[in-house]
Amino acid sequence: MLAAGARVRVRDDWPETRGPCHVRTPHYLRGRTGVVVRHLGDFPNPEDLAFARPAERRPLYHVRFEQEPIWREGHAGDEVQVEIFGHWLEEA
Amino acid sequence: MTAARHPGYPLPVDENANQTPPEDRPRARHDLGGVSRFMCEPVDTAPHALTAFDRQVDALRQILGMKGIMSVDELRRGVEALTEAEYFGLSYYQRWMRAISATLLRKSVITEAELRNTLSEMP
Numbered sequence: 001m002l003a004a005g006a007r008v009r010v011r012d013d014w015p016e017t018r019g020p021c022h023v024r025t026p027h028y029l030r031g032r033t034g035v036v037v038r039h040l041g042d043f044p045n046p047e048d049l050a051f052a053r054p055a056e057r058r059p060l061y062h063v064r065f066e067q068e069p070i071w072r073e074g075h076a077g078d079e080v081q082v083e084i085f086g087h088w089l090e091e092a
Numbered sequence: 093m094t095a096a097r098h099p100g101y102p103l104p105v106d107e108n109a110n111q112t113p114p115e116d117r118p119r120a121r122h123d124l125g126g127v128s129r130f131m132c133e134p135v136d137t138a139p140h141a142l143t144a145f146d147r148q149v150d151a152l153r154q155i156l157g158m159k160g161i162m163s164v165d166e167l168r169r170g171v172e173a174l175t176e177a178e179y180f181g182l183s184y185y186q187r188w189m190r191a192i193s194a195t196l197l198r199k200s201v202i203t204e205a206e207l208r209n210t211l212s213e214m215p
């Protein structure tokens with residue numbers, strides 16, 4: 001379980017290149033470093049639910065990122081906060 | 093430098109992140125965040141009137157969910173599997189209907205023949 005304040009990197013992984021998939025991690029965050037804000041609960045993995053496969057419960061987090069480097073738009077202090085499943089995060 | 097709005101969580105500076113433009117990334121076509129064509133015009137946030145078709149598709153999806161035949165995750169996966177021409181050519185609920193019919197065919201809840209016959213009987 002990741003604690004609030006933990007620095008994390010979103011895995012730079014592209015299941016889209018390997019065949020049919022359902023991914024909830026937006027492309028613009030792959031490889032990005034952010035900070036865990038809170039654990040939102042554990043939920044069945046939608047990547048399996050989407051194919052009607054048995055789905056393990058996985059932790060879901062609010063993770064916050066600096067906005068400007070993501071879209072090269074915005075001001076210092078602007079932030080992007082996204083829900084990301086734990087299996088997409090590695091400690092940074 | 094403006095002070096962060098959330099001083100409890102100083103955000104890391106992400107200097108080494110991948111800067112490949114969205115157009116060049118192997119993203120799925122529905123994964124549109126930051127794609128330039130959608131950054132040049134404001135998002136249409138006006139409420140859209142629902143047609144009778146829209147309501148029927150929504151009701152069908154809810155019934156399939158309640159009966160455990162098809163989840164919203166399967167619906168989303170089905171919408172994401174549409175070809176680019178279909179994805180951008182169909183309305184929101186038309187996309188849903190395509191995803192629902194493809195899922196029900198794949199799971200053998202309905203057959204191709206049943207779908208074809210039903211469509212041919214429609215006015």
